[in-house]
Amino acid sequence: MFSLDIPQVPYSDPWLQPLSARLAMLHRRKVRVAYFYEEPNNSTFRYRAYNMAQVLNEADESNVSASYFFLSDVARFDEIADAAGVLVICRSRYCHRVNGLIAKFRARRKRVLFDVDDLVFDTDYAHLVVATLGLDVAQKGLWDDWFAMIARMGQTLRLCDGAITTNEFLAQKITDYSGLPAFVVPNFMNKEQLAVAEDVFAAKQRMRFVGDEKICLGYFSGSPSHRLDYAIVEPALAEVLAQRPNVEVMVVGYIEHGPRMREFADRVSRQPFHDYVNLQRLLGAVEFNLMPLQSNAFTDCKSELKYFEAASVGTLSIASPSFTYRGAIREGENGYLAKAHEWTASILSAIDRSESYEAMATEARRDALLKFGWQHQGATILRALQLI
Numbered sequence: 073m074f075s076l077d078i079p080q081v082p083y084s085d086p087w088l089q090p091l092s093a094r095l096a097m098l099h100r101r102k103v104r105v106a107y108f109y110e111e112p113n114n115s116t117f118r119y120r121a122y123n124m125a126q127v128l129n130e131a132d133e134s135n136v137s138a139s140y141f142f143l144s145d146v147a148r149f150d151e152i153a154d155a156a157g158v159l160v161i162c163r164s165r166y167c168h169r170v171n172g173l174i175a176k177f178r179a180r181r182k183r184v185l186f187d188v189d190d191l192v193f194d195t196d197y198a199h200l201v202v203a204t205l206g207l208d209v210a211q212k213g214l215w216d217d218w219f220a221m222i223a224r225m226g227q228t229l230r231l232c233d234g235a236i237t238t239n240e241f242l243a244q245k246i247t248d249y250s251g252l253p254a255f256v257v258p259n260f261m262n263k264e265q266l267a268v269a270e271d272v273f274a275a276k277q278r279m280r281f282v283g284d285e286k287i288c289l290g291y292f293s294g295s296p297s298h299r300l301d302y303a304i305v306e307p308a309l310a311e312v313l314a315q316r317p318n319v320e321v322m323v324v325g326y327i328e329h330g331p332r333m334r335e336f337a338d339r340v341s342r343q344p345f346h347d348y349v350n351l352q353r354l355l356g357a358v359e360f361n362l363m364p365l366q367s368n369a370f371t372d373c374k375s376e377l378k379y380f381e382a383a384s385v386g387t388l389s390i391a392s393p394s395f396t397y398r399g400a401i402r403e404g405e406n407g408y409l410a411k412a413h414e415w416t417a418s419i420l421s422a423i424d425r426s427e428s429y430e431a432m433a434t435e436a437r438r439d440a441l442l443k444f445g446w447q448h449q450g451a452t453i454l455r456a457l458q459l460i
Contacts, residue, residue, distance in 0.1 A: 106156035255456035272356035290358035293325030308415030356385035383440035
C-alpha cells in the first residue's frame with residue numbers, strides 16, 4: 073500500500089449555482105448548448121452534463137458556451153429555449169415538464185438530443201437490468217417501478233433528433249431501439265479530478281512506486297447495486313489472502329462482505345463513500361483496482377470510468393473482459409483482464425510482476441489522460457452536437 077502524504081481537499085459540488093449564474097454561463101458566447109438533467113447528482117449528471125459544459129466553456133478559441141438546467145428551473149424554460157441553439161436531455165424520464173421543454177425547442181426549430189449512459193431505455197432489457205443489479209424481485213412494486221422508469225426514459229429518447237452515449241456497443245442498442253443516430257462521447261475526467269490525480273501520481277513517482285511491505289487490493293463501489301459484481305471476485309480475494317500474508321484488501325463504498333472474508337477481518341479495511349475528487353487519493357493508495365463485472369448486454373454498456381480514474385493516479389486495474397474494458401486495457405501493458413474463473417490466478421500473477429509495475433502504471437496514466445482527460449474531448453463533443 074502507498075502511504076500518500078496528501079491532505080483531503082475541501083469539497084463542495086461545483087454545479088450548485090443559482091439559475092442566474094447558470095443563465096449567464098449559457099449567454100457567454102454566440103453558439104449555446106443547454107444540458108438538462110432532472111436534478112444534479114455526483115454520477116451521471118457530473119459526467120454527462122457538468123463535464124461536457126466545462127469542456128465547451130474552457131475552449132478559448134471556440135464560439136460555443138454551455139450550461140445545465142433542471143426540473144426546478146421550469147418557470148424559465150421559455151427563456152432557456154430562446155437562448156440555446158441545442159438542447160441535450162441527459163438520462164431523464166418522460167413527464168409533462170420534460171415534454172414541454174422539448175416542445176419549446178421544437179417550436180423554435182432547434183435540435184434536441186438525448187444523452188444516456190446505461191441500457192435503461194428499452195423495456196425488453198428490464199428483467200436483465202433488475203437481475204444484474206441483484207434487486208429483490210418479490211419486492212412489492214419493483215416491476216412497476218422499473219418498467220415505468222425504463223419506458224419513460226425510452227419515450228424521452230424517441231422525442232429527440234438523435235442520441236449521445238458512452239460507447240459503440242450502447243450506441244448500437246440505442247439505434248436498434250429508436251432508429252435514431254447515436255454519437256459516442258466517452259465519460260472522462262474533469263479539471264478538479266485531474267488536479268488531485270496529478271498530486272497523487274507525483275507522490276508515487278517520488279516513491280518510485282514502492283509502498284510499504286503490504287500489497288493492497290481495492291474494490292471501489294459507488295452504490296449497493298454492485299453486490300453481485302463484487303461476489304464474482306470475493307472468493308478469489310479469500311484465496312489470495314490465504315496464500316499471501318502480505319496482501320490486504322480495501323473496500324470503499326456500500327458493499328458488504330460474505331462469510332468467506334470473516335477470517336481475514338484484520339486484513340480488510342473499509343472506507344465510506346467519498347466525493348469524486350477525494351476518491352482519487354484512495355485510488356492512489358492501493359496497488360490494484362479490482363473491476364469485476366457480470367457478463368451480459370447491460371454490463372457491456374458500462375463505460376471505462378473505473379479504469380481511467382484509477383489509471384490517472386498510477387494504479388493498475390484488473391478487470392472483467394467487458395466490451396469497454398477489453399477496449400481500454402491491453403493485457404500486461406496498462407492493466408490486466410480476468411474472466412470469472414481466472415481471478416485468483418490473475419491477481420497472483422499481477423502481484424508477482426512487481427518489476428513491471430512502475431512502467432505499466434506510467435503507461436496506464438498516459439493512456440488515460442490522452443483518451444479520457446477533459447482537455448482532449450472538445451472536438452468529439454462538438455461533432456456529437458453537430459456543431460462542426
